[in-house]
Amino acid sequence: MMGQMALDPMHQFKVETLREFSIGGFDISFTTASLALMLVVVIVFALLFFAISKPKIVPSRMQSVGELGYEFVANMVRDTIGEEGIKFFPFIFTLFLLVFGCNMLGMIPYFVTPTAQIVVTAALALLVFFTVIVFGFIRNGIGFLKLFVPSGVPLPLLFLLVPLEIISFFVRPLTLSLRLFGNILAGHIVLKLFVGFTVALLGTASFLSVFAIAPFFLALAFTALEFLVAFLQAYIFTVLTCVYLNDAFHPSH
Amino acid sequence: MASETHGADAAHAGNSMGEAFPPFDVATFQSQLFWLAIAFVLLYVLLSYVVLPKLGGMIEERKNKIASDLDEAARMKAEADASIVEMDKQLAVARAEARASAEKTRSEIDQRISAASAAKNAELDQTLSEAEARIEEMKAAAMANVSDIAREATATILAQLGTKATPKQIESSVSKSIDEMMA
Numbered sequence: 001m002m003g004q005m006a007l008d009p010m011h012q013f014k015v016e017t018l019r020e021f022s023i024g025g026f027d028i029s030f031t032t033a034s035l036a037l038m039l040v041v042v043i044v045f046a047l048l049f050f051a052i053s054k055p056k057i058v059p060s061r062m063q064s065v066g067e068l069g070y071e072f073v074a075n076m077v078r079d080t081i082g083e084e085g086i087k088f089f090p091f092i093f094t095l096f097l098l099v100f101g102c103n104m105l106g107m108i109p110y111f112v113t114p115t116a117q118i119v120v121t122a123a124l125a126l127l128v129f130f131t132v133i134v135f136g137f138i139r140n141g142i143g144f145l146k147l148f149v150p151s152g153v154p155l156p157l158l159f160l161l162v163p164l165e166i167i168s169f170f171v172r173p174l175t176l177s178l179r180l181f182g183n184i185l186a187g188h189i190v191l192k193l194f195v196g197f198t199v200a201l202l203g204t205a206s207f208l209s210v211f212a213i214a215p216f217f218l219a220l221a222f223t224a225l226e227f228l229v230a231f232l233q234a235y236i237f238t239v240l241t242c243v244y245l246n247d248a249f250h251p252s253h
Numbered sequence: 254m255a256s257e258t259h260g261a262d263a264a265h266a267g268n269s270m271g272e273a274f275p276p277f278d279v280a281t282f283q284s285q286l287f288w289l290a291i292a293f294v295l296l297y298v299l300l301s302y303v304v305l306p307k308l309g310g311m312i313e314e315r316k317n318k319i320a321s322d323l324d325e326a327a328r329m330k331a332e333a334d335a336s337i338v339e340m341d342k343q344l345a346v347a348r349a350e351a352r353a354s355a356e357k358t359r360s361e362i363d364q365r366i367s368a369a370s371a372a373k374n375a376e377l378d379q380t381l382s383e384a385e386a387r388i389e390e391m392k393a394a395a396m397a398n399v400s401d402i403a404r405e406a407t408a409t410i411l412a413q414l415g416t417k418a419t420p421k422q423i424e425s426s427v428s429k430s431i432d433e434m435m436a
Contacts, residue, residue, distance in 0.1 A: 010274060010275055011275075013274075013275040013276050014275040014278075015275065015278070015281040015285065017284075021284075026283055026287070027280075027283040027284050027287075028283070028284050028287040028288070029284045030284075030288070031281065031284055031285070031288070033281070033284075033285055033288065034284065034285070034288035037288050037289060037291075037292040038288070038291075038292060040292065040296075041292050041295050041296045041299075044296065045296065045299045045300075045303075045304070048300070048304040048308070049303070049304065051304075051308070052303075052304060052307040052308055052311070055307065055310075055311045055314075057314070057315055057318055059311070059315075063311070066304075066308055067308060067311065067312055070305070070308045070309065070312065071312070089305070090297060090300055090301035090305055091297065093300055093305065094293065094296050094297040094300050094301070097296065097300070098292065098293060098296055114285075114289070116276060117276050117281075117285060118276045118277065119276075119281070119282045119285045119286060119289075120285060120289050123286055123289055123290075124289075124293075127293075181276070185276065
């Protein structure tokens with residue numbers, strides 16, 4: 001029965017309630033997922049606070065790391081949106097660090113990975129989606145709709161292209177959330193499977209235990225890959241956020 | 254306790270086929286959304302009001318410092334270049350001055366030398382002409398004596414030879430032969 005539980009690769013995504021709360025019928029129980037989210041906030045803030053605690057012209061190591069992260073996201077914003085996009089920098093920086101932090105925390109065994117919860121990635125993707133729409137209309141007014149009308153295209157083609165542009169626009173939150181969710185979920189399932197095989201093979205306590213070495217090394221390799229994926233998916237999520245926000249700044253393309 | 258957990262797990266495993274896959278478990282969505290909102294807003298506020306101004310400020314400060322240091326370096330280089338130009342100019346002036354002063358001294362010396370040598374030459378010319386005049390005088394005197402001696406000797410020789418000749422004849426022939434000799 002222990003083996004069965006260890007082998008269940010879905011068990012790790014189960015959110016357990018630690019303490020039940022509710023306000024006006026709205027369930028706000030503190031769960032293992034909430035714990036992970038809060039830990040991410042605390043860790044990210046603690047690291048950055050450490051980075052800015054003793055500012056120097058010649059930076060200390062932590063300060064360098066902090067500045068590296070700042071420049072990384074700032075350059076991303078500048079390159080995709082331009083100098084005027086810098087007002088969204090705190091938003092994008094927060095998004096990046098939250099997703100990256102969740103992905104990285106998920107690499108520690110026994111922690112729930114918030115970014116492997118579809119509701120979390122969907123909420124973040126919808127936040128980006130509606131930010132683009134609301135800001136797009138505030139900035140450009142009705143001109144924001146030019147987003148759906150590619151310029152310099154003959155009229156007959158527009159009948160084909162405009163619906164495509166509209167579909168691709170409205171599909172964005174779906175792809176944005178599913179990409180992150182799917183990558184993190186799949187990675188964790190694969191890891192769990194290989195580790196589960198290793199444990200199961202060792203558990204036979206027979207000559208089969210020798211073969212445990214194969215899934216063990218695969219798990220090792222996948223762990224390295226998952227760290228890469230953790231960063232990459234956070235990066236992709238953030239870059240796409242910038243690209244989508246760019247539409248709000250420059251709707252005619 | 255342990256057996257209870259296992260029991261629950263087993264029950265869970267038993268109906269997991271029919272049960273939703275955990276991330277799709279709608280029952281957890283409300284609390285997850287709530288805590289995500291809390292986490293996002295908290296992190297956003299902490300970052301945008303505490304961390305980012307400071308981090309951005311530090312980077313900005315470093316950029317300014319580097320820019321101002323570069324400016325300072327450029328200024329100092331310009332100063333050094335100006336000093337070099339100034340030095341070259343002064344050097345050229347000093348060199349020209351030295352050349353002029355050397356030229357002046359040389360011409361002065363030349364002048365003095367030529368003046369001194371002219372004076373000496375004049376002196377020497379005078380001495381020479383004086384000496385020549387004396388020589389001429391003495392030569393004339395000697396020449397006068399020569400004709401007297403020649404006349405006396407001729408008269409004596411002629412007397413010894415017993416040849417009679419008037420002093421006038423002697424005189425004319427002697428002066429004639431002297432003139433021939435002198436010519």
